Amino acid sequence: MSAERLDTLPKRLQAMAGKYGHSRIALREKEYGIWQQFTWQDYLDRVRDFCLGLVSLGFQRGEKVAIVGDNRPEWVIAELAAQSAGGTSVGIYQDSLAKEMAYVIDHADATFLVVEDQEQVDKILEVRDQIPKVRRLIYYDPKGLRTYTDPWLLYFPDVLAMGREYGRQHPGLFEEMVAAGDGEDTAILCYTSGTTGAPKGAMLSHRNLLAMGDTIQTVDPLTPDDDFLSFLPLAWIGEQMTALAMHLSIGFTVNFPEEPDTVQENLREIGPHVMFSPPRIWEDMVTRVQVKIQDAGWLKRKLWELFQPVGLRVADLRFARKPVPFRDRLLYALGELLVFSAIKDHLGLSRLRRAYTGGAALGPDVFRFYHALGVNLKQIYGQTEIVGIAVLHRDDAIRFHTVGTPLPGGEMAISPEGEILLKSGAVFQGYYKMPEESARALAGGWLHTGDAGYIEEESGQLVVIDRLKDVMRLSSGEIFSPNFLENKLKFSPYIKEAVTVGDGRTHVVAMINIDLQSVGHWAESRAIPYTTYQDLSQKEPVLDLIAGEIHRVNADLPEAARIRSFVILHKELDADDEELTRTRKLRRAFVYAKYDPVIQGLYDRAKEIPVQSRVRYRDGREAVIETVLQVREILPIPDEAGQRAAGGGGAV
């Protein structure tokens, strides 16, 4: 069969199993302390059994299977099984609240649910009356479920056994079903994390997914010998793209970590060749390295202080495509030997051919950090509606503020309003049961991304400013991007989250979340006693520390965009309080509304702001926190009336 005929994911799986059989490893999962292997033939066998198991339970073409769980082989087996039978899979984030899950399950018309464990089963049972279309619930971790005798529940291996039996009675049925699949069938429904409004289910066809998997291979080739560690939620498009589309297009091995807690250790054991993570993961790693180095012995710290500037210098020269002097090349090689290789090994980045970041802007400082280490980190741009990656940096053309050029076969344009428009074989089929939104997103044959951006003249690369609706203007008319400022702030190891405000105002103010781990460590080393996060956040020396960090950020900013006053918030922003999305993006409108009294206090130039807030604990209890936030002014505040002469202020 030629590659064009292999137009669905299950057909690709069949072809891989035919080609590699038991000779190559498709999946690996660490269990009982050992990496357990699934060959391509094992993988296909399980998909076939589960698919026929579903069919024996009445699953039909066009139906949907919703899947909730950590990254495990069962997740992708269930997904491919549904697709093999001509169905669609719907991934749901495993830390969703029960009511969020019920919404997606019901909206997607899912008829079967595949979930991991008791935690998820309990959530589903709680909202069972809201999901009448679901016929069976299948779980794969039986722990704690012994007393659940409801026949609505089925155990994953039992479904596999049912499928084997059904297969004996109906030989050839699986192959017929797979052959009946078409590239235009909807393979997955991917619900967007929904920074605003109800989540929308993007319908992506097999052709969409494979177009993405096949074209990225022409730019950034990988081989069947490569490894990938799948540790971000499989409901996220980035993971669907890598662990499914690229995996089935290239044939590399997908590894699943033992537990969510062991990812760091497993990353080190596997040493993947490719990674795609949102900026947060990369930022976290930088913070971890910085904290470790502060903790390291004298010699190690000195070596780092000696060689890191060399790494940065070499990285900067390479970015500028200038030759690296011989002396620096020599020093860099020494640095690699003594310092960089050890750090990369600790982070599990030693074998990385290339790494992608996307979803939000990543600060230039983080980029320089990784390139100084010799990690080929590249910015990508895309969204769920175009299978994750549409535009990316080429290896020799990495610029901090750009996101690169489209994948081969793709096109980009900017609308008169400044919106980024994209076109490629990966552009989605529309939103499930939302014809108006779909028509808007696909108007005129282009994908309307909702992002503001421009194409840089000198390089022809795309520059993303921000979400079109998130670009803000001060009362003086100057535009600024709060995300950009927040990313700058978050590069500090002491700042975990930041919220900047300034739309229609005279100046910019900030609300900060300190990083409890690193600020706590900093406080301990200076013998500053504290009890809780809230207590630590309002300590005088901590305010000084953060003021210093903001000063540093301000230095690189145009006058108008500088942060003039700030508070440290009394609690961490949290997805459970709906302040962040599940992928930890700030839900700005919600946060602005929730913290309106604090923002008002900052603009009223109050010295202290009393706050009262309701927090919800993990176990569902609620409590009210009452405290007083200290305000720090770090730059002169302009008068309401005083029109400042816009000195050197450009767009940020």
Add this chain to the structure above:
Amino acid sequence: MSEVHLAIENVAIGFGGVKALDGVSLTVPRGSITSIIGPNGAGKTSLINCISGRYIPQKGTVRFEGRDITRMPPSRRAELRIARTFQNIALFKHMSVLDNLMTGRHALMRSGLLACGLYWGPARREEIAHRKAVEEIIDFLEIAHVRRKPVGMLSYGMQKRVELGRALALEPRLLLLDEPMAGMNAEEKEDMVRFILDINQERGVTCVLIEHDMGVVMDISDRVAVLDFGRKIGEGTPAEVRQNPDVIRAYLGDKDLAAG
């Protein structure tokens, strides 16, 4: 469940002039969770020590599965699959979690010193089988992320969990738990209760539990025995014990009862 798994008859032990246990009798049905409660110094841990073999009682007998084990050394009792945890954690602090759990299987290991040293043939197969059993416990107790960490580096609650794991490594038929939840926060307690219930119900292990958290005791116990000054002053289901006036007196004091 009515079958007697452990029978303590008229056990007494004293240290100098202090009578730690003064003629205590107790029967533990197979597959039950039996809790021992009482004020500090009531003799709860002494009783556990008499069952595990740390103390030999001066009077009375201890019968396990119908056998008199009163004078049997602790190592032999381990072979009968009696396992325990300690009030003050007794782990090897500098050894990893994994190695601590492996020591828990010592009583089940058959290979001799020489065979183990060569690590060949049956000895190797045996080691693999033991490691598998330990890995299942690691999975059960959700401690995979600390598998290779030295125990001394772990939090108190986590160490308690590792100690439970070591006791489980023996594949016990009777599990003695001396204050497994002491000093834990609410979340850790909740986890521990869940583990104990799973051990009892899924693995059918008989549990004897000393615990001060009355909420936990009343929730999970099938039977409760109350000790005070070395004597058993009450026994029964949690509901019965709660109503027992002697128990109320021991816990609240005579005056309070009189005043109330």
